[in-house]
Every structure is written in C-alpha cells, then in structure tokens.
Amino acid sequence: MFTHHGDQRTQTHNLQVASLLAVVAGMVNITGFFALLRLTTNITGHFAYFMSDLFRGELREALVFLAYILSFFVGSLGSSFFIERGIRRKKGETVYYLPVLVETALLLLAGFFGGAATSEAPDLVACVLLLAMGWQNALVTRISNSMVRTTHLTGLFTDLGIELSQLFFYRHKDEQQRLRSSIRLRLQILVLFFGGGIFAAFLFKSLRMHTLLVAAMLLVAGLVYDRWKQRTSAQIKN
Template sequence: MFRHRGKNRTFRHNLRLASNLSLVAGIVNSVGVLAISTLTTNVTGHFAYFSEELITGQFTKAIPFILYILFFFLGAFVSNSFIEIAIINKKKYIHTTPMFLEIFLLVLAGFWNDWNFKVGENTNQIAYILLFSMGLQNALVTKISQSTVRTTHLTGLFTDLGIEISQYFFYRNHPNTVNLKKNIFLKLSIIVFFFAGCISGTLLFYQIGTKTLLVAATLITIALTMNNLIFYYTFTRRKFRRKKNEQRSTTRHNLKDNR
C-alpha cells in the first residue's frame, strides 16, 4: 500500500492505506483533545483562534496558534522533501523516512509525562509534535495516493462524499458508475476508521493517558511490517514462477533437440 505509485496503484492499495492511517489519525485526534484540549490533526480551527486573539490585541496568546499552523505545514514540507529526495535517488522505499519519523514523534509524545514534564505545563510542545507528525502523514498519504486519500481531517472528505453521492443518484447508468462507487466506499471507509480511532483512542486514554499514542505508533509499525511481508511474498512467488517457467521451457527445448 506504500510502495505502489501512479498506474501501478490500485483501489485496494488506497483502501489499505486509508483504513490504517485514518485509524491512527483518529487516535491522535482524540488524545490531542483529551490531553491538551487542542486540535492536532488539522489547522482549520486554529486560524479562527489566531484571528480572535489578534483582533483583541492578545498578541502573546496568538503566537501558539500561528505556530500550530506552522508546525503542520513544516510536517508536510519535511515529508514531501524526504519523498522527493528518495525519488531523485531512485529509492524503492520513499515512504520509510517520513513513517519512521512519525513513529518516533508519536512515541516521544506518548512518553511525555515520563520525561519529568507535566502535561498541563507543556501543552504547546505536545501540540507542536502531534501537528508536525500529522503534517508528515497527510503529505505522505496525499503524495502516494495522488491526492485520492487524505486521513487527518474530514471536512473536505464530507464535501467530496456529498458531491459523489449526489452524482450517483443522477448518473447511475453512466460508464463511470463503478469508479464512483469505489470513491464513495473509500471515503466512507476513511470516515469509519477515523471514527473508530477516535472511539478507541478515547477509551484507551482514560486507561493509559498519553501512552495511547504508543498504540498509534504500533499500528504504523504493523502496517509497515505487513507491507514489507506482502511485497516479499509477492516478489518470491513471482521469482519462483519465473524459474518454474524457465525450467519448463528448457525441458521442452531439450525434448525437441532429442527428437
């Protein structure tokens, strides 16, 4: 689900990518709200808060909100920079660096209390880390899926879903109906898994606090591991088939020569 790009990418690849990482985003979203009362998967609301503090002359209070926006942007910038460098150097694993960086950041935020910090006194720092990690994830997913999948926020998703469901009612007999159904199913899957992430994240937060983020990091690790296992299994099977076909063709040639 991470490796394939362009024409080699299928609906299944996007569905796996969407379900895994939207679940992670849902968990991060719930932990951000419950632990530090801050939105950490999107920046839309932060623009409103920044504008309010700016207009009322509370410039010191306005600074964190513009930094929230900046850190999400920086996450997206860094993520795509790593991807572009990997593409230029013709690396097979363009997703590896952004994903490992996201795992590291989630683990760092998950153990925040164990670093002798108190959540109430360091909410901005945790918010910066989580917003940066979600910027990383959103840029990676957008790049790999060619803007088909977005996992960290649902506003644009519900807009697209509303448009596509409306189109389905008007163009049921259109040749592109199959693709339209797939797009609708993909977006519904993202919504369901994001919601599942929010629910599970909330339940876990009341049990283990910010260490819930370790679960999100584990899910990414599992996704990367499964992706590698599937790739090597497919690669090995193709290699085995190729050898088998070569052996068959060699046997046929030998039989012909003997005749």
C-alpha cells in the same frame, strides 16, 4: 500499501493505507483533545483563533496558534521533501518508508514524554502532534495521488457530498463503478477515523498519553506487513 506509487497503485492499496492512517489520525485526535484540550489533527479552527487573538491585541495567545499552524505546515513540507527526494533518487519501493518512520518517531516522542509535559508545556506537545499530522496528511496525499485525506474530515465530507450527488447524473456503468468505489473509500475512512477515536477514548482511561504509543505501533505493524507482503509476492513470482 506503502510500496506502490504512481500508476502502480490500485484502489485496494489506497483502501489499505487509508484504513491504517485513518485509525491513527482518529487516535491522535481524541488523545490530543483529552490530554491537552486542543485540536491536534487540523488547523482550521486554530486559524480562526489566531486571527481573533491578533485583532484583540493578545499577541502571546496569537503566537501560540500561529505555532500550531506552522507546525502542521512544516510537517507537510518535511514529508513532501523527503518523498520528493526519494523519488528523484529512485528509491523505488522504499520511498515512503522513511516518512512513515518519522511519523512513528514523532508519535513515540509525544507518547513517552507528552504525559509529563501536558501540564508544563501543553502547547509544545500540541505542536509535536500537529507536526505529525501535517506529515501524515502530505504522505497520504502523495501516496494516493490526492485520493485520500485522513487527518481531518472537512474535505472528506465535501468530496463525499459531491460524489453522492454525481451518482444521480453519471449513469454510465464505468462512471458508476468509479463513483461507488470512491464513495466506499471515503466512507471507510470516516468509519475508521471514528473507530480510531473510540478506541483511543477507551485506552486513554488507563494509558493517558501512552495511547499514542499504540498508534505508533500500528504504523510499525503496517510497515512490517507491507514488507512481508512484498517479499511474499516476490517469492511467488520467482
């Protein structure tokens, strides 16, 4: 799941990583909205608010939305930097572990301290979550060779619409198999993103911002499973 990259990755690997990260993104999306009344997994709406406030001369409000946008961007930049550095240093099978651990740390930070800060500094908490989601979006884009996006649904619905339309025109067996495989992947991301959101909605009633700790633990479980699977495969080969 997190071990294979480049030509070594298969559709199964992409399905596994997409499943895990889509659930996490769905949980962050709902938790952030319930606790902060802000979108914390994408920046499209924030850019519109930024431009609106800027042209109305409400500079303080505009700067807040600019901070949201930059947080997502910095997360994407940081994640890509660590991945690229790991690849160039030939870290091999562990190149994606550090980025996953950093995202875990960000969610733990927001989960532990975000509850107290939601009333005092909600914008800061939102920035932390947007940083985490920008980080995740770059991570999953790099690891899947741009096949998977998990933090927001705009591009996902676009790709799904394109591929569904192509089913009517690409009739060769290999093309049909490729399209159907990609469509299943995108549908699975959609279902699990919504599932993660519903799961978080139920947890939020009792856990509040601590719901993010559950999301962080899912990432840790994913790393542990990936490492166990790798060692099991190595033992079988030997």
